[in-house]
Amino acid sequence: MLENKQITDVTGTSGKLQFEHLPEYARFLLQHKTAGFTEEMMRLSREMKLPLLDFFKGMPTEERREIALRIISIFLTCLSENKAEEFIEMLMGDRASNGFPVIRREHIGTEDVIIVSLIAKKCFLKFLPEFTTEQSENNRVIAETDEFFSRLELASYHTGSRGRDAREQQRAEEKFRDLLDSAPDAMVIVNEKGNIELINRQTEKLFGYPREQLIGKPVELLIPHDFRNRHEQHRKNYSNEPHVRPMGAGLELFGLKQDKTKFPVEISLSPLHTEKGTLISAAIRDISEKKRVETELNNSKRELETLYKKLELSYEELENSYAELVRARKRLAENRTRFLINTMPHIVASATPDGALDYANRHLMDFTGLTFDELKGWGWANCIYSADIERLTIAWRHSLETGKPLQMEFRLVNSAGVPVWHFAKVIPHSDEKGEITVWIATITDIHEHKLSEEKKDDFIGIASHELKTPLTSAKAYIQLLENQLSENGSPEAFLYVKRANASIERLNELISDLLDISKIQHGKLAYTFSEFDFNGMVDETIEYVRQTSPRHAIIKTGTACPLITGDKERLRQVCINLLTNAVKYSPNAMRIDVNIQSDAHKITVSVTDYGIGIPESDLEKVFERYYRVKNAGAYYQGMGIGLYISAEIIHRHHGEIWATSKLGEGSTFYFNLPLKPDNP
Amino acid sequence: MKKRKILICDDDADILEVCRLILHKKNFEVFTSLDCESIFHRIHEIKPDIILMDLWIPAMGGEACTKMLRENELTRHIPIILFSANNEVEKISKKANADGFICKPFDINELVSIVEKHLAAVG
Numbered sequence: 001m002l003e004n005k006q007i008t009d010v011t012g013t014s015g016k017l018q019f020e021h022l023p024e025y026a027r028f029l030l031q032h033k034t035a036g037f038t039e040e041m042m043r044l045s046r047e048m049k050l051p052l053l054d055f056f057k058g059m060p061t062e063e064r065r066e067i068a069l070r071i072i073s074i075f076l077t078c079l080s081e082n083k084a085e086e087f088i089e090m091l092m093g094d095r096a097s098n099g100f101p102v103i104r105r106e107h108i109g110t111e112d113v114i115i116v117s118l119i120a121k122k123c124f125l126k127f128l129p130e131f132t133t134e135q136s137e138n139n140r141v142i143a144e145t146d147e148f149f150s151r152l153e154l155a156s157y158h159t160g161s162r163g164r165d166a167r168e169q170q171r172a173e174e175k176f177r178d179l180l181d182s183a184p185d186a187m188v189i190v191n192e193k194g195n196i197e198l199i200n201r202q203t204e205k206l207f208g209y210p211r212e213q214l215i216g217k218p219v220e221l222l223i224p225h226d227f228r229n230r231h232e233q234h235r236k237n238y239s240n241e242p243h244v245r246p247m248g249a250g251l252e253l254f255g256l257k258q259d260k261t262k263f264p265v266e267i268s269l270s271p272l273h274t275e276k277g278t279l280i281s282a283a284i285r286d287i288s289e290k291k292r293v294e295t296e297l298n299n300s301k302r303e304l305e306t307l308y309k310k311l312e313l314s315y316e317e318l319e320n321s322y323a324e325l326v327r328a329r330k331r332l333a334e335n336r337t338r339f340l341i342n343t344m345p346h347i348v349a350s351a352t353p354d355g356a357l358d359y360a361n362r363h364l365m366d367f368t369g370l371t372f373d374e375l376k377g378w379g380w381a382n383c384i385y386s387a388d389i390e391r392l393t394i395a396w397r398h399s400l401e402t403g404k405p406l407q408m409e410f411r412l413v414n415s416a417g418v419p420v421w422h423f424a425k426v427i428p429h430s431d432e433k434g435e436i437t438v439w440i441a442t443i444t445d446i447h448e449h450k451l452s453e454e455k456k457d458d459f460i461g462i463a464s465h466e467l468k469t470p471l472t473s474a475k476a477y478i479q480l481l482e483n484q485l486s487e488n489g490s491p492e493a494f495l496y497v498k499r500a501n502a503s504i505e506r507l508n509e510l511i512s513d514l515l516d517i518s519k520i521q522h523g524k525l526a527y528t529f530s531e532f533d534f535n536g537m538v539d540e541t542i543e544y545v546r547q548t549s550p551r552h553a554i555i556k557t558g559t560a561c562p563l564i565t566g567d568k569e570r571l572r573q574v575c576i577n578l579l580t581n582a583v584k585y586s587p588n589a590m591r592i593d594v595n596i597q598s599d600a601h602k603i604t605v606s607v608t609d610y611g612i613g614i615p616e617s618d619l620e621k622v623f624e625r626y627y628r629v630k631n632a633g634a635y636y637q638g639m640g641i642g643l644y645i646s647a648e649i650i651h652r653h654h655g656e657i658w659a660t661s662k663l664g665e666g667s668t669f670y671f672n673l674p675l676k677p678d679n680p
Numbered sequence: 681m682k683k684r685k686i687l688i689c690d691d692d693a694d695i696l697e698v699c700r701l702i703l704h705k706k707n708f709e710v711f712t713s714l715d716c717e718s719i720f721h722r723i724h725e726i727k728p729d730i731i732l733m734d735l736w737i738p739a740m741g742g743e744a745c746t747k748m749l750r751e752n753e754l755t756r757h758i759p760i761i762l763f764s765a766n767n768e769v770e771k772i773s774k775k776a777n778a779d780g781f782i783c784k785p786f787d788i789n790e791l792v793s794i795v796e797k798h799l800a801a802v803g
Contacts, residue, residue: 461766465736468765472785473694479788480701508785512767526768 185283190219192239192277194232206286208258219282224256238269239278255284264291347422347443349380353436355400364443369415385411385419396426403428403436409446421450457518464515468508475504502548513641520648527567527652534560534603537568538596541575549583551590558596560603564675570649571673577642578607578669586611586666602655602672610666619659623647646671683709684799687728689716689737689745690763695784699732702788703795714738716745723755730799732782735764735772746776759798 180187180200186207189198196214204211207222214221219235220228255265264287272279341348342362349360356377365372368383375383384392388410399406406426411419426441478501485494519525542554582592589610597604614622623643650657650671661667686708688699696712703710711726713719715738723731731749735742742762749755762773763782773781779798782791 465765468784469692469695472765473692473698475785476695476698476702476788476791480698483788504785515767526771528771 185285188219188222188282188284189272190235190280190282192279194218194220194235196221197279203284206257206284207255213258222255222284224254224262227254235280238280255286263288345444347441349441349443351426351439351441353400353428353438355396355439367412367414367420383413385413387411388419399426399428399439409450412443420445421447457524460514460518464511467511471504471508471511475501475508478504505548513645516645517641520645525648525652527570529565529567531563531565532568533562534564534566534571535562535596537572538575538594538605541572541579542594545576545579545583549580552583552586552592553590554579554592554594556594556596558598560596560598560605561675564603564673566653566673567649571653574646574649574671575605575607577646578605578671581642581669582607582609582611582667585609589666598675600675602674604670604672606668606670608666608668613663613665614659614661614667615663616661619661622659623657643669683707684730685709685711685726685728686730686732686795687711687713687722687726688732689713689719689742690732690734691715691736691738692734695734699791702791706792706796708795716740716742719745719749720752720755723749723758728758729802730759730761730795732761732763732795733778735762735766735769743772743776746773746778750777757802759802761794761798 177198177200180198181202184202186203186205187198187200188196188203191197196217196219199211199214203209203214207214209221220231223231253265253267254262256262266285266287268283270281270283272281344361347361347363347367349357349364351357357375357380360372360375360380364375364380368375370379370383373379381389381393392408392410395406395408398404405428406424409421409423412422413419422443423446424441424443426439428436429438429440431437478497482494482497482501485497516525538556538560542556546552546554579592579594586592586609591610593606593608595606595608623646647657650673653673655671655673657669657671659667659669684707686703688696688703688710690696690699690712691714693714696714700710700712711722711728713722716733717739733742733745737745739745740748742764746760746762749758749760759779761780761782762769762776762778763784763786764772765784766772767783769781769783779801780794782794
């Protein structure tokens with residue numbers, strides 16, 4: 001009752017067994033049922049149309065082994081109940097007829113237990129691996145099964161022979177021999193004395209002996225001479241404790257053919273217990289081919305290994321060569337760089353972020369006649385011409401503080417003590433975080449250029465002087481004429497002469513600008529700093545421009561603090577320049593605004609016109625030398641140097657000058673002056 | 681009123697001529713020289729009340745000449761005004777210890793007023 005209940009539990013409420021429940025159910029049957037197990041399994045197999053082997057797939061190894069043994073016992077039961085055929089079908093399903101040609105209907109159902117059991121064994125061994133997965137476990141089950149069947153076969157053979165007539169026995173023997181002959185291995189059955197009882201056809205073929213020459217002969221006949229003594233001993237030991245096992249585990253075994261050739265073999269042994277005593281059945285397989293292949297494989301493997309090693313060595317060599325190449329290339333690049341740096345016609349140097357010289361090319365040492373040790377750090381200051389040293393160090397410190405590049409002309413003293421003009425450009429190099437890592441300097445000899453510039457300046461100086469000489473007398477005569485005409489001339493003539501005078505004044509200014517420019521270029525523009533009334537100066541300037549350009553209304557707003565320190569004449573020059581520009585570039589406007597603002601620190605002056613304006617892209621450029629408002633040249637006079645001079649003057653006062661503008665609407669020019677100049 | 685004597689040294693004859701015109705109108709007795717080679721001789725001869733000298737006068741140059749006249753007992757008292765197209769004439773005239781300076785080109789009123797001013801200073 002209990003059993004039935006449990007079966008119902010397993011099959012579930014529907015009463016229909018699910019496939020996934022099968023292993024569990026089979027296990028349950030195994031554990032609780034001995035009688036009727038076969039019927040139940042067969043019933044299930046039929047009902048589910050599922051081979052028995054499939055029931056046990058996916059079971060734990062230990063259980064599968066248990067089931068394998070159980071199945072063997074089921075098979076025995078089937079045999080005794082004449083149900084071998086059904087069993088095979090049940091075990092393997094369709095595979096019994098499709099996959100295994102040895103099984104034929106006529107073999108099954110006869111009384112010949114041996115045949116059926118051998119067939120069953122083959123089926124079983126063939127399909128056993130399907131339900132064990134671990135190789136070692138598999139082997140063990142196969143071995144055990146093998147042994148079991150061997151015992152069964154022989155027992156059957158001998159039991160079967162008893163009480164049968166001679167013909168039947170002979171038939172049985174023939175069938176057994178047929179069976180042996182159908183085995184793929186050479187089969188040799190040996191008695192306890194070591195004599196050969198039975199062989200199959202494969203044995204004849206393999207060893208080259210006809211059957212008659214082997215039957216009754218010691219099995220050692222098939223073994224090479226040098227193995228015979230040992231073999232005898234092993235055989236005796238085996239007979240004392242017979243079991244299924246491969247022979248000579250871990251040893252290389254050899255067979256001996258009739259023609260005395262030795263060949264490698266694999267042998268598995270199984271004992272056969274018979275009335276005559278225990279026989280030993282040996283299955284012998286020629287493994288020459290396997291060995292040959294193995295040897296070839298080994299050779300190939302060794303060759304491959306050698307090749308691989310060679311390859312590895314070649315690769316290593318290649319890598320070394322490549323590394324050498326890379327090094328050589330790097331050396332070449334370094335050499336080339338060094339060559340370039342040392343041969344280029346410039347002094348090249350680098351300095352640390354705090355301004356200490358840490359590298360210089362050969363030229364600096366060659367030029368100054370000093371060693372690198374004397375120049376490094378701040379030692380280079382010793383080779384700067386004394387008149388330039390202060391200017392240079394101030395600029396250099398300024399660059400170090402602000403991180404802005406330095407461009408400067410100064411004189412380096414050569415090894416003979418002669419100052420030679422150089423131009424230095426020093427730029428900072430920053431890392432990815434924006435921190436300055438090094439300053440790179442190129443210093444170029446510009447002495448010749450400088451001398452020719454000086455010559456040019458001298459020329460400009462002389463030329464402007466020469467130009468001014470006739471201008472002086474012309475102006476004086478014009479003025480004399482003006483004086484005379486103001487007393488008794490026609491108003492028209494008086495106007496002409498006044499205009500001539502203004503033109504002469506304009507010419508004079510241009511010549512002065514030219515001279516200033518060339519002086520600015522060499523820092524020779526002279527300044528005279530003193531305290532003066534800034535407002536007064538601006539008023540005077542406005543008055544002056546009003547006289548020459550009476551059409552424009554110049555409107556001044558704001559005032560500055562009364563006294564500032566600066567060069568009054570130069571600042572007046574700036575104001576005149578800004579105002580005359582405003583007039584010049586606003587021919588159609590009537591108004592110019594001048595605004596002065598001052599706070600505690602600075603005065604800011606702006607001059608606004610409502611004229612043609614300046615494109616935004618050009619706003620910075622207007623303070624450059626020779627800049628002209630585009631297209632202005634055709635309409636307006638001037639050499640475009642006024643703003644350049646103004647910027648120079650404002651900068652010399654430590655002030656700033658800039659402009660804002662809108663094209664077509666006018667421009668505003670600003671400058672500011674610090675009230676306490678750092679360096680007046 | 682006794683005419684005041686002025687000696688003008690300049691290498692440009694046009695300038696000498698126009699200055700003569702201007703100053704003559706202002707009642708000066710004008711003497712001119714194209715160089716300063718025989719300046720002591722001329723001074724001794726003319727006995728000018730004031731000297732107007734170009735900075736680039738041939739022979740020795742206005743600066744050196746002024747210094748020389750300043751060092752001499754007989755000429756030390758004569759006011760010297762340097763005039764030049766060089767816009768650093770102010771600085772140079774101070775250095776040379778001249779009494780005044782005029783930038784070329786000049787305004788004729790300015791020329792007259794400066795000359796008058798320095799004459800008045802020495803009485």
